[in-house]
Amino acid sequence: MESTHGPSPNDQEQTPYEFESGFTEHTSFHSNVSEISNPSDYKPLGVTHIISQGQSLIGVLNDNQVLKYPSDPNNKEYQEIIRKEAAILQRIGAHPRIVGFLGLNEFGIRLRYYPQGSLRRYLKYHPYVRVSKKLDWCEQLASAVGLVHSKNVIHCDICLHNVLLNDNLEVLLADFQGILLSRDNTVALDGLTRECPKSYMPREDIHDASVKTDLFALGSAIYHIINGHEVFPELRNLHDGEEILHRFMDGTYPGSDYVASSVVEKCWKGEYTDAKEVSVDLAELQQAARQADSGNLKRDLILQW
Known part of the structure; x- marks a missing residue:
């Protein structure tokens, strides 16, 4: 293909x-x-x-x-x-x-054409997905973002609406109306797309975009994958943009009682240098999740026996 x-x-x-x-x-x-x-x-x-x-x-x-x-x-x-x-x-x-x-x-x-559609849609209709599978998706998305950045491209709109699934239910990043940088890091092309409020890193210039603004949006995408819904589900991108912006600026994040919360918050705080660092942290969480899945399977078999 x-x-x-x-x-x-x-x-x-x-x-x-x-x-x-x-x-x-x-x-x-x-x-x-x-x-x-x-x-x-x-x-x-x-x-x-x-x-x-x-x-x-x-x-x-x-x-x-x-x-x-x-x-x-x-x-x-x-x-x-x-x-x-x-x-x-x-x-x-x-x-x-x-x-x-x-x-x-x-x-x-x-x-x-990917008939499975977006990951956003899949999660809406398949709410009970194993944590290890969700972490697989997070790793695949981080890998895609890392590849894009290695090509001097800033995606500018990382969200699950722009993440597709192939027939094997693996992640593909889509919708590239972002920025292409020249070798000297000046803007060669700009499709003028920017993130919605729930994926938007607070900054002075709305048109400014960088690896870190993409990683911020990646954090929101990981949150969505793990929790099955967007950050601040009680707020709407269209009507509550100012409130969402203020919460991110103040560090008023959702509770940290979910898998990968530490990774998500590091993305939001701008503590990652590149997507590879995100992938490393996700891989460690994935290893722990697989061990937990294995332990739960053994427990279930013992109970059935």
Whole structure:
């Protein structure tokens, strides 16, 4: 499905908008908005049905592929965001923990289709998942974040809505409308996406983003995985953003009586330098969880006997 290696060193000097298919920043997206009564219903040629709506739509092409494209084909800003996401995905390269990028066409980005959907949705309908399995997901997500950062990419919107599951129920990170950095750490591309309040590290400049802001969001994602719900479930991102921000600024975190609370709070406090450190701490917790699972299994067998 995907190879395990990213771009070669020679690719590093490639202009961000140049793609192997020959699609460049000067290529126009297909535009027929005058024929569309409701842009949210817009289905380019080949799309059978829409499975996600927003500024961009995701439509199914076949059993293996979806198309991500602007809801309004004449909106230049959305077109630009789609191009930037494609450039970032190409820079990251193919990897088992990253959504499968299949190239661009005249309508948008072709991506691998994952019928299992998002981890957020899976947890909603499968609330009773073993802690060891949840820690597996946390480790896989931390690994994906580490890979992204190694490619000079800041994701800028790590949350379970953007974490997909493959057929083996393993994690893949998706939705790359974030930042691509140049070698000197200046911004080469910015898709202008930033985190929602429950994943947002308090900072003076809302447009500022870094490894640490991604790791903060990773902490919120780990909290969600372990607890089965977002941080501060009584508050809503849309209406309670200021209250959420103040709680994070004041260090008013949820209780620490859950697995991986120490990892989550270190992410929120900015105490990790990179995602590898998060992975190390998660691996230690995973080892303990597996030992506990093994002990519980032996106990259950003895009781049954």
